Amino acid sequence: MEIKGSKQLYHKLFFIYTAILVCVISALVIFFINSTRKRFLEQSLRYTEMMSESALSYLEDSSDIAEYIHEDLYNSGMELKDVLHYMTDEPDQYQKYRLDTYIENKLNGYKGIEEFFQDAFQAYGSLSQITLFSYERDEITEYTRDGKSYRRDGDGEFKERLENGELVQEGCFAYLKEIRDPSTMQGKGCMLLGFRSKKFESIWQYYSRAELMVYHDSQTVVYTSSKEHEISDIMEAENKGELEILLGAYVEQAQHGQYHTISYIEKGRASAVPFSIVVMLVLVGIAVMALGELFVRYYLQKLANRLNRILDGMTKVMDGDLAVRIPIDSLLDEERLPAGHAFRCALGYKKEDELDVIARYFNEMCAKLDKHIKKQYLAEIEQKNAEMDALQSQINPHFLYNTLEAVRMKAICNGDREVGKMLYSLAVTFRAQIKEADIITLAQELHYCKKYMELFEFRYQNQFQANVECPEEYLKVPIIKFVLQPVIENYFIHGIRMKETDNFVRIIVEKEAERRYGEGAGHKEADMCEEGYRIIVEDNGKGMTKEAIEAKNRELEHDTMEKHSSIGIANVNRRLKAVYGKECGIHLETGSQGGLRVILRFMGGN
Structure with missing residues (x-):
């Protein structure tokens, strides 16, 4: 049986890498030319x-x-x-x-x-x-x-x-x-x-x-x-x-x-770039592309040689030679270094890629087949099953949380309290997702929201302020969990003004005023939001136009928001309506300082 070499894969990968290299370097040359043009424009002005x-x-x-x-x-x-x-x-x-x-x-x-x-x-x-x-x-x-x-x-x-x-x-x-x-x-x-x-x-x-x-x-x-x-x-x-x-x-x-x-x-x-600079950038791009082609060619040639060794080994096995062993490059590199595990790891030579894994597994397979022929098949299969079970075991979420807590305590012991604080906020958010019930208290929801915003405070240091205002008597009001985090996340993705330092987010909890239907309409029952509450999330960010707000409110009211637009807010709105009734949910308004005000209505008795 004829075994084909790796030339087909070599040419395919060479073409793909060359195309990527050409696109990347061309984009970089264009970027540098445009950047140079911009700098010349600024200098001219x-x-x-x-x-x-x-x-x-x-x-x-x-x-x-x-x-x-x-x-x-x-x-x-x-x-x-x-x-x-x-x-x-x-x-x-x-x-x-x-x-x-x-x-x-x-x-x-x-x-x-x-x-x-x-x-x-x-x-x-x-x-x-x-x-x-x-x-x-x-x-x-x-x-x-x-x-x-x-x-x-x-x-x-x-x-x-x-x-x-x-x-x-x-x-x-x-x-x-x-x-x-x-x-x-x-x-x-x-x-x-x-x-x-x-x-x-x-x-x-x-x-x-x-x-x-x-x-x-x-x-x-x-x-x-x-x-x-x-x-x-x-x-x-x-x-x-x-x-x-x-x-x-x-x-x-x-x-x-x-x-x-x-x-x-x-x-x-004003923005004209001298021809000599353009030529220089193009020549640099060509030089970088040439070096990249040499590196790609060297890497793919080495890859092809390794594939050929694997194919040659498979050919010998097909001929019945179970004593064949494929050399593993990571082990060869290790053998070239002086003795000492620490020295090898420090230099980064002890590495193993997919082809080394294939070669190692192939060698193990040949050894095990040889043992199977020597009537040790059953014992080796059981051992293999035990190894596969160990490899396929999944990490328990509680183990990950406990590990995260251990890392936080280690950071605090090492004096890095800021990292400890970040890990604590992340651990609290993670624990809330895997341990808390679906219905929690408003105090817990606000607590998780504060910890979530603390993570952004480390990311956007000295760029925004957060304030939470909630009367103490409302802290024990029950609410479904994770209704605030998507709203806050939506602000940090779409609303925050990255070039400003006076950004703020204000969360206010209020009790809805008692409302009833007008008796002239023939209704006597109380409105849905009677004895209800609302959470107001207001910011001074980029905000939205009046027309956009009206369109979003119509979509929220009829639950028709597109899946690719404001998925978090749509999800929270849908959950609030499902749990507390169609009169509750999310409503958008223009903020008092030009940003956006998001109002979440819910019933406190559920």
């Missing part, structure tokens, strides 16, 4: 926000500097008088005033407007130029950082710019400060403090992924890194709240005075 903050900070600093210079001018009497005379006097009169003032203050030193502005240039590096405009003389004087000044007559273009509030020039944006005579409060002229707009280019280059635009209320652009959109379109879209739609980007906006900053990054570019 953070850079866009930081760019906006940096540009706004520069505007605020420039505005503060302009305000400081203006205040210093008014706080310096000599410089202020010099400016007022400069703006109102003719050149020869102004020079006479400066000469007289210098002679008068030669001991203390004379300081005019040129020195004041030069000190301002030295103090503030971002200040690029200062322009004075005299209303009476209609004259413009520009001061630069190199200490030079340029005078010219006021032209129509300059005046028109002042009237329209256009304070932006090429490479410069300015703040307008009025200069008035303190004695009459009449405006004598104005001062334009110009600052370098090139700073915005440095900010944009530092955060190069996003685009930056700075403009004035007069529709003049201070700086823009992209000239794709017109400033008029930008301002119109901003007023309509459609700026993100126009730019097709994530936008950060800010404003300081008459200046606006817009930093944005296109949505496609």
Whole structure:
């Protein structure tokens, strides 16, 4: 008889493992690419926000500097008088005033407007130029950082710019400060403090992924890194709240005075992953897949060799050779190690898989068949039956409970009271399931519920609070067991807000008010829930919509809930109706703090 080898199983397993490996690695590569895309998106949004903050900070600093210079001018009497005379006097009169003032203050030193502005240039590096405009003389004087000044007559273009509030020039944006005579409060002229707009280019280059635009209320652009959109379109879209739609980007906006900053990054570019990173992830995936294929091939080849040894042994047995023995790999690994049971176990070499079990059982079978041939069949069969009975014995539930209690006491003796408390709560719940009668007291039900919630307190530490309110006279009221645990479990599965720490569950026991049917309807008997009770379980979790609650209540009332939806609550509702009557059961309401309120009605006399 021809015995086939293990090649068919080898190819089948190789195909299955390869398919699983491809699916898993492909999923991991896709996951890492998506995670990288998400990180790039977060980084781009953070850079866009930081760019906006940096540009706004520069505007605020420039505005503060302009305000400081203006205040210093008014706080310096000599410089202020010099400016007022400069703006109102003719050149020869102004020079006479400066000469007289210098002679008068030669001991203390004379300081005019040129020195004041030069000190301002030295103090503030971002200040690029200062322009004075005299209303009476209609004259413009520009001061630069190199200490030079340029005078010219006021032209129509300059005046028109002042009237329209256009304070932006090429490479410069300015703040307008009025200069008035303190004695009459009449405006004598104005001062334009110009600052370098090139700073915005440095900010944009530092955060190069996003685009930056700075403009004035007069529709003049201070700086823009992209000239794709017109400033008029930008301002119109901003007023309509459609700026993100126009730019097709994530936008950060800010404003300081008459200046606006817009930093944005296109949505496609924000989450774009560099091609080199994608290639790297794909190459890593291919490398991992190659290593996985080598491991799978090695493992399956080893498995095939072991199967072939078993098949060869079976072939020899079929030929009548009962002396054949199949080598067991776990025993071979043990023999290669130094002597000492503890050393072998520590290294984890003493292991036995299914094929070793088959080989061992095969060897035992051959030995027993050999003994059977030697007329020891009956004794060996009895021994085998005794062994099988021992292997098939089941663990007694009480033994498991007692063992769990022993583990708890060991944990307490070792000082781990928290683990002991968890084991105690689990043991109490387990004991209630295997020992308690179907009808217990309300005190027992609440006790088991508390122990059940204690297990969740260890799982969700510092994330929720539980409170039980039950008058003492209701504690001895009988109730069917395990009506609260499914409701509490339903909250922890569907209702708890994992990202919050103010979750709470409140259990309140109340006695139902006595109710009777209206006599106008012709009924005299008492309502079903007369002398009844209700347990209210309320939380502040995710809750349900009003429509969903109404639909669930209809299903609960007619006992038509689908098997795959809220099985625990449906089961409790069905049991309450079966034991206490159709008027009792479960009813859902919206909680007082946005969660869910579950009301369980039952009769206390059953």
